[in-house]
Amino acid sequence: MTRKPRLLIVEDETAIRSGLLDLFVFHGFEVDSAADGREGLRKALGGGFDLILLDVMLPGIDGFEICNRVRAADPEQPTILLTAKTSDEDIIQGLSLGADDYVAKPFSVTQLVLRVHAVLRRARSGQEERAFIRLGDGW
Numbered sequence: 001m002t003r004k005p006r007l008l009i010v011e012d013e014t015a016i017r018s019g020l021l022d023l024f025v026f027h028g029f030e031v032d033s034a035a036d037g038r039e040g041l042r043k044a045l046g047g048g049f050d051l052i053l054l055d056v057m058l059p060g061i062d063g064f065e066i067c068n069r070v071r072a073a074d075p076e077q078p079t080i081l082l083t084a085k086t087s088d089e090d091i092i093q094g095l096s097l098g099a100d101d102y103v104a105k106p107f108s109v110t111q112l113v114l115r116v117h118a119v120l121r122r123a124r125s126g127q128e129e130r131a132f133i134r135l136g137d138g139w
């Protein structure tokens with residue numbers, strides 16, 4: 001059996017955080033969570049997550065800043081930004097910081113789960129491709 005995918009949820013709204021936690025545990029993920037920006041950044045930089053679900057509007061350090069610093073430490077870290085902000089400018093900022101996807105609140109949980117799986121699949125095939133290139137270099 002393959003190991004459970006590890007997910008970090010950074011969200012300050014308790015109801016949404018616990019809802020997301022239950023949702024992804026139900027879908028077979030191992031889930032850790034943080035309720036503010038500082039804790040979120042610390043856990044995210046601790047690494048070991050297959051994907052980080054990151055709210056943008058957070059007390060302490062916002063999701064854009066966390067995304068930026070996590071990317072600086074690990075450019076390959078899969079990340080999805082979660083936010084009520086839907087202006088083009090915010091979406092462009094989020095994606096230009098290297099987020100893999102962007103989900104606007106209120107979101108459909110079914111769609112969110114599908115997007116998480118899609119980003120994980122892309123990340124996994126990227127890893128295989130890089131491993132293949134490394135292997136190829138040796139020949």
Ligand code: CA
Pocket residue numbers: 011012013055056057058
């Ligand atoms: Ca928030």
